[in-house]
Amino acid sequence: MSHVVVDNPHGLDQQLAALDLNSPDGQGGGTGRRYIPPHLRNKDAPKNAGNAYSAARQCGYTVAPVNLYSPGWDGGRSNGFVNGYHDNRTNGGFGGRGPPRNDRGFGNYENKDGNWGGPRDAAYSSFGGRNDRAKTGFYNDRGAGSRGRYERGGFAGGGNTRWVEDVREEDWSKPTAPNERLEHELFSGSNTGINFEKYDDIPVEATGSNCPPHIESFHDVDMGEIIMGNINLSRYDRPTPVQKHAIPIIKSKRDLMACAQTGSGKTAAFLLPVLSQIYTEGPGDALQAPKNTGQENGRYGRRKQYPISLVLAPTRELALQIYDEARKFAYRSRVRPCVVYGGADIGQQIRDLERGCHLLVATPGRLVDMMERGKIGLDYCNYLVLDEADRMLDMGFEPQIRRIVEQDTMPPKGIRQTMMFSATFPKEIQILARDFLEDYIFLAVGRVGSTSENITQKVVWVEETDKRSFLLDLLNATVIPSEVQENVTEAPEKPGKDSLTLVFVETKKGADALEDFLYREGYACTSIHGDRSQRDREEALHQFRSGRCPILVATAVAARGLDICNVKHVINFDLPSDIEEYVHRIGRTGRVGNLGLATSFFNDKNSNITKDLLDILVEAKQEVPSWLESLAYEHQHKSSSRGRSKRFSGGFGARDYRQTSGGGGSFNSNRGGRNTGGHGGNRGFGGGGFGGNFYSNDGYGGNYSHSGSVDWWGN
C-alpha cells in the first residue's frame, strides 16, 4: 500500500476546487484534471519580479499589500529611524533601506504599482553572482571586479560618503585555517548522514517550470571546496532523496516548496546549497552594511547584525539542532552561524550575535524580539528557510512569521530566495507558499525511514493502573508480560548508552510524575517538557543523547524533528489523540536506516485514535491485535449513529463537517475504492507516496486546529 499515487483525480480536483485560491482562471478547479500546483498556474502572468500585488490580483485575491510596512522597497520613504532612534546608517542614503516602521504610520502606504523600486534599488547591485538570478531585473551589475565602493550613505548627499575597503578581498570561497579542536568538537559525533541504498526507493516528485535535473552524487554539482570538505568530515556518503533534488534546485536559485519528513536529511538539503552559495558569492552587501562603518556602534544601535540567511524553526530544540548542523558546514568558512530562541538568556544571545552573524537560526518569537530591539536587520537576507512550516502554523506562529517576512525589511520574494519545508501541504501552507515563494518548484518526497520498513509497531492493551508496572517490565526486558507476548516477538533492548528509550506522556505533570517514579525505581532517566526551564530541557536532551540517561520521559515537545540517534525504543505510555502526533513520535526511532521499536499502551481512553491507528498499522504492514480491529469496527458503528468525536467524523457528510474541525482528511480517502471513511492519517504519512499526501487530504483545511474552530480539546 505504500507509495500510493493519486488515483482519484476527481476527488482531488474537487478538494482543490474547494480551496480554490489560485485559479481565478479556472485552471486549478477543472474537473478530471490533474492537480496543478499553484506555481504552475498563471503561466502567463507577467514575471514582474517581486510584484506581489499584481500576482495577488491576478489570483482574484484581495490582499493587503505585502510589504505594506516596508517603505524601504519603494525607496526614499524611510526617515532613517530605527526603533525610534536615529539610525546613522541610513542617514541621507538610499533611504529606501530603512528599517521597518510599522509603528510609525507607514502603514498607509501602498506600493501602488508593485514595483519594488527600480533603479533606486541599485542598492541591490551585487558584486557577486546574484545577478544571474535572471528573473529579477533589479541588479545593477557592477561586475565582480570592484575592489571597493562608495558607501551607501553618500549617494544622496548628506554626508558620510567614504570609501570602504572591500572586505570581499577575502575570498569567501576559500577555506580558512583548520582548527583541530573545533574539528573534533564538530565532527566527532556520529554520522548523521543517511547512506543506505534502500533510500533510493523513496519516490520523489518535482514539479515546476524548468526544474533542474537531480543529482546522484554530491560531486554532481559544484558546491565548492569548503562544503565538500565538510561533507567528507561529516562522513556523508551520498545524498538522500530530498538532497538529490533540493540541492540542484536551490543551487540554481529557485524557490522551493518541499514536502518531506524530518529524518529525510532535509536540514542538510538546504544548508549545503545555501552555504555553498554564500561561499561563492561572498557576503554581498551584507558586510558593507553598517557593521563596518563604526556608526552602528554608537550610542543607539550596537552592531545590528544583518544575516545573509535566515532559518526559522518551530521549537527551540529544533533550532539548536539546525544550528549545530550549520556549524559543521560552516567549518573553515567565514560564515558565522548563530541561533536565537526563547527561554535562554537574551543578553548572551545578543553578545553572540554581535560577534557576527551571517546565518541565523531562530524561533519566530525570539527573532521578532531581536528585531524590535534593533539587534537584527533582515535587509540583506537573501536566503530564507522555513523549516517545519506546518508545525509553525499549528503553533500559531503565522503572525510572527508574516511580521518577519512581510512587514519588515526583508527583501521581497523574487529578490530573496525562499525555501519552505513542511511535512504536509494543507491549505494554510499553500497560502503561505503563494505569498512567500516566487515561481517555485514543488518537491514531494515520500517518507524516509518509512514506518513499514524500519519501525516495528506494537500496540498493547494496558489499563491506566497497570501502566507503570508494565513500563518497568518493558524496561527490564527480561520478562515479556504475557499480554505482550502475543505481539512482541523480539524483546526490546534494555536502555543503555547505545540503546535509548523515549517514553511519551500526554501531560507535563504526567512527565514529571513518571520521571519521579522511574527515578525512585532506580533508573537513570530524565524528562523534557515545556514547563521545564530551557536550560533543563537542553540538559535533559544532552543527558539523553549522550546516553548518561538512556531513558527520556517527554511530552509533545520532543515528538517532532528531533534527531537523536540510537533511540531504539519509543514507548507511548499515553497515546496521543492525534494520529499525526503518533506518527511523529514513533519517527524518533528507526532513524538513519536503523531498526526501531515502538510500543503503545492502549486502553479505553484511546478510543478516539482507534481507527486511525489501525489504518496506520495496516498500511505499515504491522501486526494488528485482533481486539484493535474489532474495536475499530465497533467504534465506527457506534459513533456514526450518535455523531462521532469532532475530530474523527470522517467518512460521512464530508462537506458539512469541514468547517467545524478535525476531520478534514478523513472524508477524502483518495484511494479510490477503499473508502476508509476515517482515514485522516494518510496525510503526510508513510505509505502514501506523494500525490495523496500532499495535495489532497488537507483540501478542506480542517485538519489543523488553527484553521477551523474547535480542536480536540474544545479550545
Place this chain on the structure above:
DNA sequence: AAAAAAT
C-alpha cells in the same frame, strides 16, 4: 481534558 512559543 494539552503543548508549544517572547517577556
